[in-house]
Amino acid sequence: MAIDLRADSSLTIGTHTLSSRLIVGTGKYASYALMAEALERSGTDCITVAVRRERLIDAAGNNLLDFIDTDRYTLLPNTAGCFTAEDAVRVARLGREILEGIENPGADWVKLEVLSDTRTLLPDPVATLEATEQLVADGFQVLCYSTDDPVIARRLKQAGATSVMPAGSPIGSGQGVLNPNNIRICMEYLKEGDQDYPVIIDAGVGTASDVVIAMELGVDGVLLNTGIAHARDPLRMADAMRHAVEAGHQAYQAGRIPRKLYATASSPEEGTITAKPR
């Protein structure tokens, strides 16, 4: 049976269809040139960006946009660094304004992050919900960075979030998916009667196996940054992540065998010329 492995490789989030299930951040690279090469190797066509003050003194400094082909990548502006719903809404609007200026299709969506404190960078669920309501009312497609709590995940969806993106573990921690059971319940809640609702694991991915584990849970995609940017060799890790997201997704589609306590022989038990032990 011939199957088109590419047929299900695309990821639809709201009105955006991406050719890769991997979304990659653009922060923390040693240089923008290295970042550009890592993005290329990762196979992604969607990258997150942050909104920050224009440097007024160091005008000769490199600009991110000089290193990104905005015809090739859909930008996903984030609200990183916001600790209140009010600030997140401000930053989302500023991001939209910039993306409209550069005519990038990502102008109509936002990766909403409303954080609780600088030590854990865990999302503030109440403020995230408030900001989601306001941004949805303002016409945004909102992709919510969330904890892995199924209850808040469902509330965010009910508030109109285009995608809920539970953290595998804290941002940049590299601990992988710490609570796969919560992710499973998030998926049940979010996809009940709505199989195509996109669920993305955002944050905490440390290496390729973390991505595979996330994808094998049946999530629609993975968003990561530090795992590539801070790897000893970011380019090689970007390659690994590209393979991991595909491998995990294919394995999920294929359906794993059940775990059993005892062995099951792979070779026929009949016709052996030797005696079994008693």
Place this chain on the structure above:
Amino acid sequence: MQISVNGQVRQLPCEITIAELLKDLNLDPRTLAVERNLQLVPRAQHGMVQLVEGDKIEVVTLVGGG
């Protein structure tokens, strides 16, 4: 006239618009967004909005982020 731009105090010799401020700062308006006293000023209005004493202006752009 005194305003603040990205947290820095600036003296302006006369009333100018946001578009003129960006030109003075040698910034390309297509790759940035401007907020005046916490309110976004859409690009199309940059040439119409006159800055006044005490305005707090934020000029932001895109940087690498996750």
